[in-house]
């Protein structure tokens with residue numbers, strides 16, 4: 221809540237600038253708005269005007285504000301606009317919710333949209349997804365602990381919330397606790413600060429009297445001695461009682477250098493699954509699913525433009541789409557490629573997307589065939605490697621100015637005649653075979669969507 225309050229003026233300014241609102245529109249619709257409350261991932265915005273105005277603001281500004289809030293705070297919120305007479309009711313109903321006590325389920329902090337149904341499975345997350353589903357189906361029985369790791373914005377939290385939702389739906393009696401390692405630390409510090417045994421006992425009861433504990437972003441407890449110590453005992457107690465533990469982190473246990481050895485070895489005794497960067501197909505599938513869910517029509521070329529230019533972070537991928545949706549909603553205009561390029565210029569660097577280099581071609585072809593660029597450069601003559609290599613030769617010749625010798629040296633020091641042979645072979649297949657033509661065209665689009 222504090223973070224949003226602090227940034228509120230900036231959030232409104234961002235909407236104003238992004239959508240080029242006039243002073244009159246800004247002063248009439250946005251300026252009167254204020255933050256009423258934040259409850260979990262719900263942001264309540266107070267509209268001190270009549271209902272009609274509220275409805276208009278809701279229709280026109282929900283997405284722009286959602287995007288600006290996400291940009292300014294790094295978090296996604298569901299936005300609700302409320303009238304003054306609703307404010308009291310919302311606050312009191314939330315406050316009535318009992319604070320989680322020992323042994324109760326506390327998943328009020330889960331995002332309802334993060335479920336297995338909305339999670340797109342690709343090569344980058346197949347193991348992590350399968351392991352999460354297995355754990356959700358049989359908590360405490362298969363992989364314990366389940367340790368999920370991967371870079372920023374790749375779906376760790378989404379999978380953890382999916383596990384919690386699934387268990388809650390199928391085992392309503394199970395006591396589930398989802399918490400970030402920061403909250404765990406803060407609660408512990410509060411209990412210690414309280415200085416009495418009751419506070420500490422309460423803390424321990426809360427964390428040790430449950431069936432499933434999901435701790436997100438465990439890397440934040442590293443180096444905090446008393447938190448590590450407390451976590452170690454919590455972990456042991458749950459583990460010995462066959463209770464399910466799911467942990468996420470930005471790196472695997474072996475790379476968490478300052479993590480105590482005894483904790484590291486506990487982490488490694490279950491299953492460790494990583495989530496990598498999504499490939500082009502997965503990025504497209506995620507974008508398509510989101511446009512379907514939000515009922516937003518967007519040309520495949522534009523989706524492909526986004527998928528080609530935002531590669532390593534799904535949060536940013538979704539952010540780009542949200543931006544286009546907000547824009548289209550606001551100006552009631554279908555999004556064309558030109559508009560998309562213009563609107564996303566701060567997210568996607570225009571120079572980058574046009575620059576087709578031989579290295580980019582090698583990377584994209586490798587990714588397409590799921591081999592590594594090193595394999596492409598290797599001596600291997602197996603058809604799984606040789607064919608992609610020849611395709612890379614052909615594309616380098618057709619899409620860049622590089623010399624034949626240059627292609628040869630990039631592809632593992634191959635001589636001139638090998639490169640000519642490869643280019644000729646694929647060129648002939650392109651002319652004579654429909655399948656090769658469509659394959660090459662698809663890869664070309666991945667390399668340069670324009």
Ligand SMILES: Nc1ncnc2c1ncn2[C@@H]1O[C@H](COP(=O)(O)OP(=O)(O)OP(=O)(O)O)[C@@H](O)[C@H]1O
Nearest residue numbers: 338339340371372373374375376377378506534535
């Ligand atoms: N495979 C996927 N299918 C659909 N949506 C996904 C997928 N992976 C990630 N997302 C979406 O991307 C966004 C970021 O994911 P999430 O918050 O789970 O990332 P994270 O790995 O926990 O990031 P961080 O390291 O910042 O905590 C979320 O909106 C999530 O729903």
